[in-house]
Structures are given as C-alpha cells and as structure tokens.
Amino acid sequence: MELRKIAKRVEEKHGIPLTERDVVRVFSAALASADIWRIVDLAEIPVLGTCEVLEALAEQGWVEFKNGRVIVTETGRDLAVQLGIGAAQEFRCPRCRGRGLELSPFHKLSQKFHELAKDRPEASQEFDQGYVTEETTVARIALLYARGDLVGKEILVLGDDDLVSLAAALTRLPRRVVALDVDQRIIQFLEDAARGENLNLEVYHHDLREPLPSELLKRFDTFVCDPTESFRGYLAFAQRGISALRGPGCAGYLGLTRLEASLRKWQKIELALLEAGAVITDLFPNFHEYVNWPYIETMRAWPHLPVKRVPGKFEPWYRSALIRIELVEEGKAENVRYSGDIFTDEEAATT
Ligand SMILES: [Fe+2]
Numbered sequence: 001m002e003l004r005k006i007a008k009r010v011e012e013k014h015g016i017p018l019t020e021r022d023v024v025r026v027f028s029a030a031l032a033s034a035d036i037w038r039i040v041d042l043a044e045i046p047v048l049g050t051c052e053v054l055e056a057l058a059e060q061g062w063v064e065f066k067n068g069r070v071i072v073t074e075t076g077r078d079l080a081v082q083l084g085i086g087a088a089q090e091f092r093c094p095r096c097r098g099r100g101l102e103l104s105p106f107h108k109l110s111q112k113f114h115e116l117a118k119d120r121p122e123a124s125q126e127f128d129q130g131y132v133t134e135e136t137t138v139a140r141i142a143l144l145y146a147r148g149d150l151v152g153k154e155i156l157v158l159g160d161d162d163l164v165s166l167a168a169a170l171t172r173l174p175r176r177v178v179a180l181d182v183d184q185r186i187i188q189f190l191e192d193a194a195r196g197e198n199l200n201l202e203v204y205h206h207d208l209r210e211p212l213p214s215e216l217l218k219r220f221d222t223f224v225c226d227p228t229e230s231f232r233g234y235l236a237f238a239q240r241g242i243s244a245l246r247g248p249g250c251a252g253y254l255g256l257t258r259l260e261a262s263l264r265k266w267q268k269i270e271l272a273l274l275e276a277g278a279v280i281t282d283l284f285p286n287f288h289e290y291v292n293w294p295y296i297e298t299m300r301a302w303p304h305l306p307v308k309r310v311p312g313k314f315e316p317w318y319r320s321a322l323i324r325i326e327l328v329e330e331g332k333a334e335n336v337r338y339s340g341d342i343f344t345d346e347e348a349a350t351t
Pocket of ligand 1: 101
C-alpha cells in the first residue's frame with residue numbers, strides 16, 4: 001500500500017515516527033485547503049513530516065505545487081474517493097474558538113492587558129520563543145480561575161514570553177505570582193509593568209536547564225509553562241513545575257503541539273507526567289494560538305516547505321493543546337541539571 005510506504009519514507013529520512021493514518025491526515029488537509037500553513041495546521045503531525053508527505057504525494061502525481069499553492073490533482077481526487085479520504089473539517093465554535101470559555105467577564109482585564117502588552121519584547125529565536133495571542137493568555141487566566149487554580153493561590157510561571165504572570169497579577173486575585181525567565185528583556189518588561197501597575201508580581205532570572213532554587217521548591221499551588229518541545233526540554237520544564245508544587249491537589253498547565261511532537265512523543269510525555277505523580281485532568285486541543293514570530297524564514301522547517309510563503313503576523317497556523325495536570329500523590333520530579341541543547345530533536349520545526 002502506497003500510503004504506508006510514504007509513512008516509512010518519512011520515518012527513515014527524518015526519524016519522525018509516522019503511521020499510515022498520519023499520511024491520510026496530510027492528504028485530508030490538502031483536500032481542505034491549498035494554503036501551506038493551513039495544511040500544516042490541519043494535518044496535526046510534525047511539520048517536517050507534513051512537508052515530506054506532500055513531496056511524496058507530488059511524486060505520485062496526487063498533488064502539485066503551483067503559484068505557491070498546494071493543489072490536489074484530478075488523479076489525487078479520484079484516489080481520495082477510492083480510499084475513502086475526505087477533506088479535513090474542524091467545526092470549531094466561532095464564539096469561544098473551541099475553548100469552551102466565556103471571556104466577556106474578562107473584558108476589563110483584556111483591555112488593560114492589551115494596553116500593557118503593546119510594548120512587549122519581540123519573540124527571540126535564541127530562546128525558542130513564540131508567544132500566544134493576547135486572547136489566548138486571557139483565556140488561560142479564565143481557565144485557571146474556573147478550575148480553582150487562581151483565586152488565593154500561589155502561582156509560578158516558568159518562562160513567560162506569553163506574559164501569563166502579568167495577566168494573573170492584573171486580576172489581583174492570586175496570593176502570590178512569581179515568574180522565571182532567562183531573557184533579560186522579559187524580566188525588565190515584567191518588572192516595569194509590575195512597578196507601574198503596583199502589582200503583586202515577583203520576577204527572577206532563571207535558566208530552566210538549572211535546578212530550581214530551594215526557596216521555590218514545594219511552595220506553589222499552580223504552575224504554568226509552555227515548554228520547548230524536544231522531549232528533554234519538555235521534561236526540564238515539567239519537572240521544574242512539578243517540583244515547585246506543594247503536593248497533592250496542586251495543578252500545572254502546559255502547552256503541547258502536534259506540530260513538533262508526534263503522538264509517540266505525546267505518549268512519552270504523558271507517561272512521564274503520570275510517573276511524576278500527576279494525572280491529566282483536562283486537555284483542550286488548539287487552545288493556544290500563536291502570533292507569528294519574526295524568524296519564520298530561519299526556522300528549522302523553512303527549507304523543507306514545498307511552497308514558501310511568509311504568513312502574516314496575525315495569521316495563526318501554529319496552535320497547541322493546553323494540558324492541565326493535578327498531583328494525586330507527592331510530586332516525584334527530579335530537580336536535576338540539563339546540559340547542552342534542550343531545544344532541538346528530530347521533530348523540532350520552529351527552533
Ligand atoms: Fe463555544
């Protein structure tokens with residue numbers, strides 16, 4: 001079967017585990033849109049995998065690349081009918097963008113946050129940054145609130161180019177908000193905002209490859225992070241977060257994409273979270289929408305794209321799930337040092 005061969009080819013060339021089903025996902029995405037970024041988004045497999053599958057489909061004459069677009073050929077359409085492959089559909093609720101949250105009670109927060117975030121530092125490739133839309137950050141706060149992880153709580157944000165700590169502090173509902181970041185620009189920005197608005201917000205310089213300082217261990221009710229997605233990088237963030245939690249009943253919020261993490265990686269990550277004493281209580285697909293970062297043309301996936309177009313800043317194609325975990329026993333995360341590059345693995349695309 002041709003589709004299985006394509007999956008194998010991707011695995012051999014890029015070391016990304018792919019199933020026949022993943023090849024179908026790319027085919028379905030191409031049937032739904034001719035735009036490369038929409039295809040990458042809808043395919044929900046690592047970006048390099050989508051690129052390679054599209055090349056393979058083109059070699060078979062099932063798709064062609066024309067004027068910067070991906071077109072399914074007549075032969076391709078016939079094959080899709082024959083194989084029972086339909087166009088990808090999302091059916092996303094337009095009101096809540098699929099998050100299931102009513103954000104109108106947060107109107108004032110949104111306005112204030114928007115006003116302050118205007119001067120935020122631009123995303124830096126050095127630290128694998130890429131921040132979410134302002135609406136996404138506000139939606140995260142709404143979710144923390146709804147899950148009882150905001151009011152009266154001590155909250156730790158690990159890496160905060162999304163400015164979650166700022167939005168959380170602006171509600172004036174948490175008991176304490178602490179943000180850690182490696183980027184001096186973010187630290188400066190958060191400190192200035194905290195001073196200007198008289199916020200209960202502490203900001204510290206910290207490289208998350210280093211263990212958490214002892215004064216932050218077992219001190220928090222809630223942690224929030226959007227880890228880099230190599231398995232080691234993800235573990236580094238998750239373990240720091242878990243080791244900062246007081247104990248059972250405390251919660252963590254993490255992002256995870258399908259575009260830089262295969263389902264095999266998801267399996268490893270989920271197992272690691274379970275082994276650390278947590279359960280996954282909530283999982284929202286595509287909760288996070290990202291503002292396009294200025295280094296699209298130098299990111300790892302760019303040379304692999306079969307057609308090249310720089311997307312507009314607010315033309316979101318990169319999305320990620322939000323995972324909420326809760327400790328059901330004492331956290332068992334190791335607070336060890338991670339040396340070297342924690343950003344890159346076979347599935348990395350935006351580093
Ligand atoms: Fe809705």
